[in-house]
Amino acid sequence: MLEIKHLSKTYKTKHNEVYALKDINLSIQDKGMVFILGKSGSGKSTLLNVLGGLDSFDEGEISICGKSSKDFKQSDFDSYRNTFIGFIFQEYNVMNNFTVKENIALALQLQGKKADDTQIQEILEEVDLSGLGNRKPNELSGGQLQRVAIARALIKHPEIIMADEPTGALDSHTGKQVLDTLKKLSKDKLVLIVSHDKEFAKNYADRIIELADGQVISDTSKERAAPARSKNGVSIVENEFINISNVEMLKEEDYQTIMEEIRKHKGEMMISFHKDTNKEMKKINHIAENGEMEVFHDTKEKHIHTKGYDGASISFIKSKLPLKSSLKLALSNLKLKPFRLFMTVLLSVVSFTLFGLSDTMAKYDRGVATFHSMKDSQVNYI
Ligand SMILES: Nc1ncnc2c1ncn2[C@@H]1O[C@H](COP(=O)(O)OP(=O)(O)OP(=O)(O)O)[C@@H](O)[C@H]1O
Ligand SMILES: [Mg+2]
Structure with a gap:
């Protein structure tokens, strides 16, 4: 894909x-x-x-x-x-x-x-x-x-x-x-x-x-992965575990196989006779009843199932959001940040006032203002 x-x-x-x-x-x-x-x-x-x-x-x-x-x-x-x-x-x-x-x-x-x-x-x-x-x-x-x-x-x-x-x-x-x-x-x-x-x-x-x-x-x-050996109830699982499903079924050759496996490995190993422990061990290590084990191997082409696309069948839908939801979203954002909302309103008021003031001052002409003031006060001469 x-x-x-x-x-x-x-x-x-x-x-x-x-x-x-x-x-x-x-x-x-x-x-x-x-x-x-x-x-x-x-x-x-x-x-x-x-x-x-x-x-x-x-x-x-x-x-x-x-x-x-x-x-x-x-x-x-x-x-x-x-x-x-x-x-x-x-x-x-x-x-x-x-x-x-x-x-x-x-x-x-x-x-x-x-x-x-x-x-x-x-x-x-x-x-x-x-x-x-x-x-x-x-x-x-x-x-x-x-x-x-x-x-x-x-x-x-x-x-x-x-x-x-x-x-x-x-x-x-x-x-x-x-x-x-x-x-x-x-x-x-x-x-x-x-x-x-x-x-x-x-x-x-x-x-x-x-x-x-x-x-x-x-x-x-x-x-x-299938076990390396699965005979008379003895499975050698991924070179890591020996699973014996029924000890009473073992024959002489099985004991030999088990001994060979044990000799192959150095260091510590555990042989558990405890039913619950064995069940838990199988669960943790993903070992099935038949001795198959889930393992991770290098990804190969066979793992990558795709439908084989040509790129022509793909179509996408454009994003749209209705006005009502957009407004609700916008409002919820404002509600989430009340300090930011307060600062935005405050700064807007200050900047509009300053803008108004500077605009008035830029347009101020002393002569015209004096003339209008005299006219309003009905002063016809000085
Ligand atoms: N916006 C960015 N500007 C500069 N460097 C960035 C930026 N985003 C990520 N990086 C750098 O790119 C590299 C990869 O970052 P990325 O976030 O993909 O890592 P990550 O594996 O997701 O890490 P984490 O498990 O911590 O989330 C890092 O070295 C990171 O510092
Ligand atoms: Mg990350």
């Missing part, structure tokens, strides 16, 4: 230049959960913002469904952002003056469409927020607020959901709930998530792209 070729971006500051992205080449599939991992400052947000049309880039090319960014006008980028992408940010970015329903409806109004109540109810159900439609954001928890942001993104039926640290402000349990919701959505759309949480990425991602200093340093995709 997204094709990125030789993408570079530099930030020029007063003293130096910062290479935020350096020659990035990626091809991103149509569906699934793709994590962009990396340390702080590695370029994750810059990459997401550039891919979402929120930020510009200096060199290279991005193709969206086969249409090259070289053929994009600025208005195409606006429309791409508006129709194709649903954004989710760490700070939720919901409008505090609007109810949950109104927040969601606003996303549709931006596309010039009217929000239909049943549609909003369906989306609220999808993100487990049914019954909370009439609440204001300050009556919701962090996890619920993030799900409002997801609902707002979803109502547009975007092809891609882009989320920058969507769990950054949440505790681990609530973070998991938000990721569960996003995982559900990734069954039929692309969900691109920026994160620095490797554990979350390993548990949820279908693909992990890791950045360091603006460059891709690893790109791996999840696969189900």
Whole structure:
């Protein structure tokens, strides 16, 4: 769906230049959960913002469904952002003056469409927020607020959901709930998530792209690896675990295999007889009953499923906002910053008064003023 070729971006500051992205080449599939991992400052947000049309880039090319960014006008980028992408940010970015329903409806109004109540109810159900439609954001928890942001993104039926640290402000349990919701959505759309949480990425991602200093340093995709041996209930899983499903079934040759495996490894190892521990170990390490294990291997073409686009079928809708909503938005902004509003009014009054005064003084002519004053006082001679 997204094709990125030789993408570079530099930030020029007063003293130096910062290479935020350096020659990035990626091809991103149509569906699934793709994590962009990396340390702080590695370029994750810059990459997401550039891919979402929120930020510009200096060199290279991005193709969206086969249409090259070289053929994009600025208005195409606006429309791409508006129709194709649903954004989710760490700070939720919901409008505090609007109810949950109104927040969601606003996303549709931006596309010039009217929000239909049943549609909003369906989306609220999808993100487990049914019954909370009439609440204001300050009556919701962090996890619920993030799900409002997801609902707002979803109502547009975007092809891609882009989320920058969507769990950054949440505790681990609530973070998991938000990721569960996003995982559900990734069954039929692309969900691109920026994160620095490797554990979350390993548990949820279908693909992990890791950045360091603006460059891709690893790109791996999840696969189900069959065990190296699976006989008489003994499985050797990815050279890391020996799984014995039933000790009573073991034969002499199996004991030999197990001993050989143990001898191969140095240092500490554990043999657990505890049922619950074994269950937990399998869960944590993503090992299925048949000994298959979910592992990340270098991303190859076979992992990148796309429909094969020609760029012709893609169409974007222009952004529009009805006057009523624009006014409400503007007013809510003013309400949010009362000090700024007060200062703006005060400065406007002072500057208009000064303007009036200087204009009057510039036009002041002593002779004419004396003449008018004498005329008004009916003084005909001096
Ligand atoms: N507006 C800007 N002006 C100058 N430099 C910037 C600007 N925005 C980002 N950078 C620099 O570009 C690099 C990449 O920044 P980016 O925000 O993409 O990192 P990140 O991986 O998202 O980090 P974090 O995990 O802290 O959010 C950093 O070195 C950063 O200092
Ligand atoms: Mg960032």
